[in-house]
Amino acid sequence: MTAVAPPRRDPAWLGRVFWAGAGLVLLWPLLVATEFRPWLLFSAESRAASGRFLSDFLPPAVGSEFLWLAARETWRTVAIATAGITLALVIAVPATLMSTRVLSISALSGRMAPLPAALRQGLRWVLVVLRSIPELVWALIFVRVVGLGPTAGVLAIALTYGGMLGKVYGDILESGETPATRSLLANGSGRLQAFAYGLLPQNAAELTSYTVYRWECAIRSSVVLGFVGAGGLGQQLDNSTKMFAGGEVATMLLVFVALVALADQTSAWLRRALA
Amino acid sequence: MKRSTPAANLPYRLPPPLFHARSKALWFGVGLLGLVGLSFWSLDLQWAAFLSLEAAQSTARFIGEFFPPDLSATFVRKVAWASVETLAMSALGTLLAAAGGLLLALPASRTHEGDPAHARAPTRLLLNALRAVPELVWATLLLISAGLGPFAGTLALALHTTGVLGRLFAEVIENAPQAPATALRTQGVGALRVFLYATLPQVLPQLVSYALYRWENNIRAAAILGVVGAGGLGQLLAFHMGLFQMGKTATVLIAMLGLVALVDALSYLTRRAMAR
Numbered sequence: 001m002t003a004v005a006p007p008r009r010d011p012a013w014l015g016r017v018f019w020a021g022a023g024l025v026l027l028w029p030l031l032v033a034t035e036f037r038p039w040l041l042f043s044a045e046s047r048a049a050s051g052r053f054l055s056d057f058l059p060p061a062v063g064s065e066f067l068w069l070a071a072r073e074t075w076r077t078v079a080i081a082t083a084g085i086t087l088a089l090v091i092a093v094p095a096t097l098m099s100t101r102v103l104s105i106s107a108l109s110g111r112m113a114p115l116p117a118a119l120r121q122g123l124r125w126v127l128v129v130l131r132s133i134p135e136l137v138w139a140l141i142f143v144r145v146v147g148l149g150p151t152a153g154v155l156a157i158a159l160t161y162g163g164m165l166g167k168v169y170g171d172i173l174e175s176g177e178t179p180a181t182r183s184l185l186a187n188g189s190g191r192l193q194a195f196a197y198g199l200l201p202q203n204a205a206e207l208t209s210y211t212v213y214r215w216e217c218a219i220r221s222s223v224v225l226g227f228v229g230a231g232g233l234g235q236q237l238d239n240s241t242k243m244f245a246g247g248e249v250a251t252m253l254l255v256f257v258a259l260v261a262l263a264d265q266t267s268a269w270l271r272r273a274l275a
Numbered sequence: 276m277k278r279s280t281p282a283a284n285l286p287y288r289l290p291p292p293l294f295h296a297r298s299k300a301l302w303f304g305v306g307l308l309g310l311v312g313l314s315f316w317s318l319d320l321q322w323a324a325f326l327s328l329e330a331a332q333s334t335a336r337f338i339g340e341f342f343p344p345d346l347s348a349t350f351v352r353k354v355a356w357a358s359v360e361t362l363a364m365s366a367l368g369t370l371l372a373a374a375g376g377l378l379l380a381l382p383a384s385r386t387h388e389g390d391p392a393h394a395r396a397p398t399r400l401l402l403n404a405l406r407a408v409p410e411l412v413w414a415t416l417l418l419i420s421a422g423l424g425p426f427a428g429t430l431a432l433a434l435h436t437t438g439v440l441g442r443l444f445a446e447v448i449e450n451a452p453q454a455p456a457t458a459l460r461t462q463g464v465g466a467l468r469v470f471l472y473a474t475l476p477q478v479l480p481q482l483v484s485y486a487l488y489r490w491e492n493n494i495r496a497a498a499i500l501g502v503v504g505a506g507g508l509g510q511l512l513a514f515h516m517g518l519f520q521m522g523k524t525a526t527v528l529i530a531m532l533g534l535v536a537l538v539d540a541l542s543y544l545t546r547r548a549m550a551r
Contacts, residue, residue, distance in 0.1 A: 149319075
């Protein structure tokens with residue numbers, strides 16, 4: 001009896017070759033639309049410009065005056081994020097209280113009455129709109145209205161993150177256990193009392209943890225907002241890049257990476273402490 | 276008389292008093308209030324300029340200028356092309372990042388017990404560095420060597436996303452079931468073929484789902500990336516806003532929000548369909 005030798009080559013090769021070919025055909029329009037010309041990176045003038053810029057990276061700028069400036073801008077970045085999140089809470093907390101379905105008294109007995117239902121749904125839509133406009137676009141608009149500076153950054157973070165926090169707070173409150181809150185409401189306590197003694201204690205850790213996580217995200221985005229003139233580290237980084245000051249850019253990038261890592265650590269530590 | 280046996284339940288203990296030097300909650304609260312207060316105090320926020328009647332009027336005028344949006348056929352065609360460019364940037368950027376992430380994930384993962392994985396720590400450091408710099412910052416840096424336009428934006432998305440995906444891919448590869456790979460390895464099959472025929476088929480669905488998730492994020496990022504001059508809708512937005520052509524700005528904004536809403540809706544529907 002002779003055993004049939006298994007095929008030595010890949011039995012699925014035909015399909016693999018076909019799909020690879022189809023992928024390449026689909027890739028072509030993408031390459032055209034994005035003006036994908038990698039050889040431009042290695043053209044003589046591009047190499048000269050990047051070479052000059054990159055060789056300036058070393059050594060990073062460490063003059064005491066510049067370091068002082070970088071430290072001040074770093075603090076401003078953190079301050080913009082913190083102030084933005086604080087104002088976002090001013091938007092998010094009342095919006096959550098008003099839009100949570102758990103705190104509806106009419107919903108205790110069957111369906112929610114039409115007017116409160118409409119109010120709650122309307123508020124949610126407002127939050128979704130606030131959230132879906134990127135903070136960079138808000139910042140561009142506010143820079144036109146209030147001028148260059150941190151005010152635009154704080155307002156941009158406040159609006160986008162207000163929408164985000166309001167939406168997620170609502171989801172957290174509604175996904176938890178509700179019988180305690182409902183029985184408080186059914187026995188005649190006010191909505192705020194029911195919130196403070198029923199909803200808040202069970203969800204406090206999750207709400208705080210999410211807020212801390214968003215604060216960390218706000219620090220990241222406040223750097224980016226600086227690029228449209230909203231103050232902080234990003235604005236300085238943009239200025240230095242435009243002046244081709246490689247050493248300053250290098251220092252600022254290092255400071256930025258360190259800041260993000262620090263915010264990451266702080267936020268992880270706080271969330272662990274809260275859990 | 277002393278009780279020798281401990282109580283079955285621990286006695287209920289009150290939390291430490293709030294106004295006490297050892298109350299963590301107090302210190303945390305004071306620190307938080309201090310940080311918030313210091314933030315507001317150190318930023319010279321122009322509330323007066325923002326909340327005054329004059330500012331309200333100028334804001335109203337500013338918003339009024341957005342209407343009517345410029346819906347002439349030529350401009351709409353231009354915006355539509357910019358939207359296509361944005362989508363192409365995000366797709367190609369994610370594709371490059373998936374390829375780069377996979378290439379970097381291999382040295383960044385320890386695939387089996389005896390694997391020395393010398394390159395693991397340095398590759399992970401590189402991935403973290405790529406990830407720590409946001410797309411927009413990569414874009415400004417790349418403008419110098421790639422010039423204005425969507426190419427710089429695509430590369431910026433690819434670099435940042437390579438960092439993100441490389442790290443996720445490495446985790447997936449390290450957590451893949453070992454048995455098929457071990458079986459091939461004990462037969463003397465080389466490392467590359469072990470990966471291609473044992474590890475890759477198992478982890479591929481997870482890799483694809485991570486890449487799709489990042490694509491969704493990247494469409495949003497690509498829409499605004501152009502603000503620094505890196506192509507797509509953002510470049511059009513910054514350009515017309517800089518010239519105070521508010522009607523055109525409004526059209527671009529509508530396209531941008533439409534794109535983001537479309538992506539959100541599609542991702543929501545896909546997720547719901549897959550959860551079923």
